[in-house]
Amino acid sequence: MWFGDLVQNVQAATNSREFYEGRNAYYTWIRQEIHDGVPYDQMVRDQIAGAGDSFATGNANFVVRQLQNNGPPQDTFDNLATFTGDKYLGMPLLCLSCHGGLGHLELVNLYLQKKSRQDLWGMSAFFSRTKAQAMAGGDPNNPNAKKWLVSDLTSGSYLLNTTSGNKTPRCPPDPVTGACAVPLPAPVNPVYLFTGETPRPNEPYRQAFGRMVTADRQFARATVNYLWKEMYGMGLVEPVNSFDLLRLDPNNLPAGQTVQPVNPQLLEDLTTSFIQSGFSLRAILRTMATSNTYQLSSQYAPGNWNEGWTPYFARHYPHRLQAEMLLDAVAKSTSVPVTYNVNGIGTVSKAMQLPDTTDPRGNAYGRFLDELGRGDRDQTARTNDTSIAQALSLMNDQIIVVSRVHKNTAGSTVAKVLASTTDPGTIADQLYLNTLSRYPTAAERQLAITYLKSGTLQQTTEDYQWVLINHLEFLFD
């Protein structure tokens, strides 16, 4: 789910359509790579250089996702370079795809402020030999679907000959015709913006790019920062795609500037650790999860805490379970599963197994997941912000919550508990175990017993699981 969000694997987006077949292929590829513990740098290289039939070769969809069908191919090359910059280097290269940094990025990014559009084109040029050919999808269940055959040409460079599309002109336009003035500027050859490195003789451009990106310390740095945010709710550099290379070293800052990471030493040590582990996601996540920082209590005496301290990770900062997790938690605690039909995959029983954030749609589950901020992997990012709509659904949605705590719903936790006992104390224990994964404290148990005895046992038991589902301890971690 995290990686799918990162690479925005989705069946249909503003720019491009993978179709569900391509999405499923990409999803399956990601799942298998993570399962097999493939080193992260290799995973990234395999995507940047991904080739083949997009319905059969998951990693080819990295390119497909960035195809810009309403402009010249250079728009697609720019997309691929800026997307790589954003997701794997944590840097806002997109700005440079229309204009140079000077006069624009002074307030945004000191490092990129010194870079030009020509520098960005050097990055894009690594994709200038990438070819994506549309073909009939050949899926009898989805005859309109198109797939792409992604391959590499052996010649070609990034031409500066466009005046239309999604970017400002890449050439000086002729004042009369508006087309490019002749002679055209020289085509751009691949140059890695951060080092000036160029491809080795006979090295395919995309392979060269993947090699340079993953050898760049900023790749490891940006990745640990993304992962840190996933674990702690906030990155050491925020926003996570705003790295400014001139503001990382507290001992070497430009005049008048502040250091960007909240803890530069920690960020560098994590980076080194990630590289030394051979880019092992499991190792770095284990390091984070077993750290004192992660193990800190979430509770803090009110009044002793200043929200301004949040970026320093001096406590565990609880956040609402992400959309799919929360829906899965409701289904699991009530023992009333949800069945999701996914095109081309069949049925899955957990929201966390959904291949993207567009299924399901048009039903209560889809609405609930939208309310919980699953985003669309296109223009709307995931969020775990809270809202009135969420509170109303958690309290009053018949399908999501209310019917699930009913005894008359077949197989429900309440039905099972009431079938096994009529003792209020035991019922309280069972409801806490099923919902909050712990026994009640003595005080909680006494409160529950009092409530359970206050009406008909069926109703009070149903009520009590409703209470525990709406408990902050259930909604937050």
Add this chain to the structure above:
Amino acid sequence: MKRPKLPKSTIECPTCDKASGLPLFGNGFSRRRFLKVAGTGLVASYFADVLDPGILRAQTAPSVSLHNTAKNCIFVFLPGAPSNIDTWDLKEGAWTPSDFNPTSYDSGSVRFPQGLMPQTAAHLDKLTFIRGGLSWAAVHPLGQSWAQIARNPGGATGSIAPHIGAVVSLESQAKRAITDVLPGFIALNSAGIPASGYFPATYAPFQVTPAAAGLPTITPPDGATRFTNRWNELHLVDTNRSTGALAKKSLDMDDFYTQSKTLMDAPNINATFSFTPGESTRYGGTTTGDAMIVARNLVAARKGTRFVQVTFGGWDHHSGIYDKPAGTNSNVNSLYTQCAEFDPAFGALLTDLASMPGSVAGKTLLDETLVVVLAEFGRTVGALNDQAGRDHNLRMSTVWAGGCVRGGRVIGKTDATGNNVTDYQWSGNRDVRPEDVVSTIYSALGIDYTTIRHDDPLNRGFEYVPFASAGTYKPVDELW
């Protein structure tokens, strides 16, 4: 902390009387601030964002006059961005379809494609187009956020900035009555828009997807008594709920539960979110039409909602912009199909607001509701591109009605292409930026757009509208 305000010279809505002496802004405000800052030696291109708010705090508050002619704002957002020269600033050329059938008004100087938007055309007397608009960014996500948070999303305060509706909601908090149970900011069909930023989540947009039956989750399925029992027990058991022991996000959630309960307990509240099939049909029978009905209901209800956003995307017509749905091909998305959804909805909204009573006798709901229509940018001008579409372009217009704005006019003359402004017809005498648009909205609502809050987590000072790198952002007073 807010900048101390001088007595505001305001027009109490809904008099809508131009002669009541609107004090136009002097430029003393911007010049004084500029000189002060320039005197510190910061280079000009820097002072837009790195300026130390302390400098300003030490300064005498300049005079700010606000229009304060509107109580509510309906903010109609059209992401994807419709073509400007085919709609709000019609430029006729060989490309213009004949059935656009333009009409002339304002002494024949202004043309409008009444064939494309017949119902909107019927309200031209209420609409004023600001034609000198210029977006900052021709990239959708950037331009969209920019328009909704009034600043560069990548700039210093971009990551903490609330949606402008959240600012309106917060500013209206002090004026809320006990009967004001609805959230100050309600967003219709607007999933994924910016939210409350660093403000408390109370001010976040309340997201609603309009449905005839209203909000599906406003009534407890197991009945009111059991709901009350459950609610009370929840608050008895969950002791960390309201203490803040679990930090701000948990307090936010508790806050939303409280607001939800208030909403559920208010009588007939669901009627505000409901509509009849007949009404839906009159508004065009579309999701946008339904949203306009709910927007109307929300401002008519006077239950605390001050800012309603209606979002209607799908205007990104890089190809086939003039295509028409024909025969079995119902998948066409063009100006025709988009306007077919927008026009009846917007027209009916204006009709209804203008015929419904305002809170002051003799005045209408439209008089006290500012209606603004805008997108993140415009589209390329002249002949269509090689795919019969138009690409991204910074030049754009904004559409204004209600809130005592004088209608039936344009502000800003553009040249024959529609890409260049020949006369801004605005005291600012420059391009109207998204920040100016927001200043105008704030001024209409009586919100001091020069406010600098000092409660932001960056401890930097959060400007409602940031400082411009050239002059100062300011309202387009000529609307009134």
